[in-house]
Amino acid sequence: MMFVRDVQKTSMQHETDPRRIRRRKRGRSLYVLMALILAVATMVTLSMTVFFNIKTIRVTGNAEDYPVDDIVDATQIEIGDNMVRLKVDEAEKKALSTLIHVESVQIKREFPDTLEIHVEKCTPAYNVVYQYGTLIVSEHGRILENSMNPQEGLVKIVGYEPEETTPGYTIRSIEERSDKIFNAFRELIYQGGLGVPIVSVDMSDPNDIMVNFGNRITFDMGNWSEINYKISFAEQIIASQPADKQGYLVMVGSNQCSFRNKADYEETQKKLQGLYQEPAKEAKKPDTTETTPPDDEILDFTPENPPVDENFPADDFETPEEVPEIEMTAPSIQIPEEYLDDENDGIAMDDYDDD
Structure with a gap:
């Protein structure tokens, strides 16, 4: 007894179509990109929640006027805070506003879980x-x-x-x-x-x-x-x-x-x-x-x-300029003859009231 197998014809051109190959490659690239994005997002989420949480706070420097606990409290940083989410600049400003006799505050992260607070006292x-x-x-x-x-x-x-x-x-x-x-x-x-x-x-x-x-x-x-x-x-x-x-x-x-x-x-x-x-009126020549x-x-x-x-x-710094000398000539005045006294060659006083 003989079995006859159906033969299905396929086109070799379909498997080697350039357009189909390009679409396949684009799909693979998209999958890889999505996987990378998902992995990065997962790592960021973990680093801001589970990983890199502060376990040790170390205070260095020479601010002997303040106990270590007071310096840490001034930064408002606590054990368990996340180092990635920590706003260092704000913490430094808070410490300086509280610790009057401290000249500078520098906060450094030491991954994975240590924070250093370096302070310098004022002189x-x-x-x-x-x-x-x-x-x-x-x-x-x-x-x-x-x-x-x-x-x-x-x-x-x-x-x-x-x-x-x-x-x-x-x-x-x-x-x-x-x-x-x-x-x-x-x-x-x-x-x-x-x-x-x-x-x-x-x-x-x-x-x-x-x-x-x-x-x-x-x-x-x-x-x-x-x-x-x-x-x-x-x-x-x-x-x-x-x-x-x-x-x-x-x-x-x-x-x-x-x-x-x-x-x-x-x-x-x-x-x-x-x-x-x-006083000017009583001043004497020295x-x-x-x-x-x-x-x-x-x-x-x-x-x-x-x-x-x-x-x-x-x-x-401006140097004052020298003031130029200005020659001034008084104008001549002509006095009418009727106001002149012939004998004194001056103004006749009889023409004026005693007032």
């Missing part, structure tokens, strides 16, 4: 004296305390009018110019390297800033242009003088200073102030033999660095 550096007391300010400008009493051993700043006086905030003045002057001195002092330490800065008059070096030499540096150069210049001059020399150093031009004995300078200033305080100061000691010095200060360019 008191300035007594900023103002109308209502004294602000204790750190070397980076952070207000640490608003007190009636200055702290010993800090640089005294006079003539700075603060706009912000709240502890924990960065100090700022009501005048932008005062901020520029103060910040320039802060950077100089923070960088260090000053041969004679700066004890105080009086910026009450921006055009006549007084800087006290080591409580023995007061430097009258003039206006607030080229602060870095002027302070460096004064330091070089003071270093070349005897260690016990006291007095006043006054900037003369760009490479000279006039040195005055302390007693002579202060006596002259008292006499000059007395003259200015006298005796030049008494008020003229003795000859200054001119210290001619060639600076090591040229007077260049990018923060305070010379163009910011």
Whole structure:
């Protein structure tokens, strides 16, 4: 008995159709892409929920004023929080607003489950004296305390009018110019390297800033242009003088200073102030033999660095122009003859009433 098998004809062209092959490849690519997206989404979800949760919080740095628990609490970060979802910048700002005596806070993730909080304490550096007391300010400008009493051993700043006086905030003045002057001195002092330490800065008059070096030499540096150069210049001059020399150093031009004995300078200033305080109607011509100061000691010095200060360019300080002389001629006046007295050749007074 014979079996007959039906034979189905197929087209070889159908299996090798280029269009069909392209569609098949596109379908495979789509499946692979969807699988990748699903895998990434799964990993992200797991990393933000199951994986990378905080198990250890480590505090480093030198903020001995605060217990470790207080520092961690200030960041509002807790064990179990997810490290991926953690907003580091916000946590650092929260800590700084709470920890007044901390200068900086840095939070670092150490995957898979450790967080490091690094803190640096503030170093008191300035007594900023103002109308209502004294602000204790750190070397980076952070207000640490608003007190009636200055702290010993800090640089005294006079003539700075603060706009912000709240502890924990960065100090700022009501005048932008005062901020520029103060910040320039802060950077100089923070960088260090000053041969004679700066004890105080009086910026009450921006055009006549007084800087006290080591409580023995007061430097009258003039206006607030080229602060870095002027302070460096004064330091070089003071270093070349005897260690016990006291007095006043006054900037003369760009490479000279006039040195005055302390007693002579202060006596002259008292006499000059007395003259200015006298009423104009009672002012007397000063005796030049008494008020003229003795000859200054001119210290001619060639600076090591040229007077260049990018923060305070010379163009910011205008020099008043000379006022041109104007010749004025009074107009001639013709008086009518009827008002003239022939004998006196003047105005006849009889023509006027006694009133």
